[in-house]
Amino acid sequence: MTETARVRTFHARQGRISPLTASRLEELMPQRSLPEGPLDAAVLFGRHAPLVLEVGCGHGAAAIAYAQTHPGHDVVAADVHTPGLARMLAAAERAGVGNLRVHHGDAVALLEARVPSGSLSAVHVFFPDPWPKARHAKRRLISSQTLDLLADRLRADGRLLLATDHEGYAGHALAQLRRHPLWVADVVPRPTWRPLDGFEAKGLAAGRRVVDVRAMTRAGGA
Numbered sequence: 001m002t003e004t005a006r007v008r009t010f011h012a013r014q015g016r017i018s019p020l021t022a023s024r025l026e027e028l029m030p031q032r033s034l035p036e037g038p039l040d041a042a043v044l045f046g047r048h049a050p051l052v053l054e055v056g057c058g059h060g061a062a063a064i065a066y067a068q069t070h071p072g073h074d075v076v077a078a079d080v081h082t083p084g085l086a087r088m089l090a091a092a093e094r095a096g097v098g099n100l101r102v103h104h105g106d107a108v109a110l111l112e113a114r115v116p117s118g119s120l121s122a123v124h125v126f127f128p129d130p131w132p133k134a135r136h137a138k139r140r141l142i143s144s145q146t147l148d149l150l151a152d153r154l155r156a157d158g159r160l161l162l163a164t165d166h167e168g169y170a171g172h173a174l175a176q177l178r179r180h181p182l183w184v185a186d187v188v189p190r191p192t193w194r195p196l197d198g199f200e201a202k203g204l205a206a207g208r209r210v211v212d213v214r215a216m217t218r219a220g221g222a
């Protein structure tokens, strides 16, 4: 998909970045960012291990927790939101997390242009922007187009983990997955490794129910 044809799934944010964010990026991003070109995880992480992409990681609590609790896996966490990524970089550094790299940009563009077919073991999407207004629904990350893309980039036994506290989005995602010929999906218990943080904590504090979904391609089984 061309840059102009791709739907923007995130909110365009303006504004200056703080000196703290700028210094964290300058100091910590070079060691964690992806080199140009196709994503070669074996070169990037210096080993062959299951590769997980988190799309829309925010300030990274889930990505860091996953990396810490799955030391045999490698994680790429992507977001467009600069202050969140800077916070994640600082937290990952403090915690000494070695199996985490960061992409600052549109994860859909990354998937399209630089992630090889069959290279991902899992894709995590936690609390995606719900785009609740009907006229914005086309901006939702879970769509038949992104499900085509994810099905191609995942290994046959790979999985998509999705969580949302937006009832409308849960219904939307399950409907998209269940009508897609390549996917099977189920509502599953919340993964115990995911910290109660970020948008999940806000949703629970506001009394909203969180729905977790696990989906696999038909090639990999239910």
Ligand SMILES: C[S@@+](CC[C@H](N)C(=O)[O-])C[C@H]1O[C@@H](n2cnc3c(N)ncnc32)[C@H](O)[C@@H]1O
Binding pocket: 009, 010, 011, 055, 056, 057, 058, 059, 078, 079, 080, 081, 084, 105, 106, 107, 108, 126, 127, 128, 129, 141, 197, 198, 199, 200
């Ligand atoms: C509602 S926030 C949730 C953040 C985090 N996952 C959490 O649970 O706290 C959604 C995030 O997804 C990011 N996002 C949306 N579409 C994206 C895309 N195509 N590529 C990268 N990040 C994206 C937004 O910038 C935002 O930070």
